[in-house]
Amino acid sequence: MGKMTLNTVPCPECKGSIEGIVIEEDSITNAKRIPVLVPAKCSNGHNVILFVDRKFTVRDVETAGTVVDEDGSVNKAMKWMDGF
Numbered sequence: 382m383g384k385m386t387l388n389t390v391p392c393p394e395c396k397g398s399i400e401g402i403v404i405e406e407d408s409i410t411n412a413k414r415i416p417v418l419v420p421a422k423c424s425n426g427h428n429v430i431l432f433v434d435r436k437f438t439v440r441d442v443e444t445a446g447t448v449v450d451e452d453g454s455v456n457k458a459m460k461w462m463d464g465f
Contacts, residue, residue: 385409385437392423394444399423402431409433416440416458432458 389400402421409417416432423429428445441457 387419387431387433387437387439390431390439390442392425392427392429392444393442394427394429395423395425397423397425397427399429399431399442404433404437406437409435409437416461420445 383406384403385406387402387404389398391397392399399421402419404419412435416434419431419433421429421431430443430445431439432441432443434440440461
């Protein structure tokens with residue numbers, strides 16, 4: 382398979398853009414767990430984690446290294462998966 386470029390999304394830290402993220406299609410289509418966590422950087426240099434589903438849609442973006450609260454990334458992913 383080829384490569385996919387993810388849609389541009391805003392950085393949760395500064396609202397700068399996270400764009401031009403290219404990933405191998407196999408890394409998503411062959412993933413054992415969905416959403417897949419993809420590390421990236423925004424245009425202002427903040428480290429972020431993108432949560433990408435099987436349709437290569439960015440479902441959530443979180444700043445890397447922040448404390449996970451009650452509604453953190455794991456809970457968000459579990460809530461999103463409840464719909465399946």
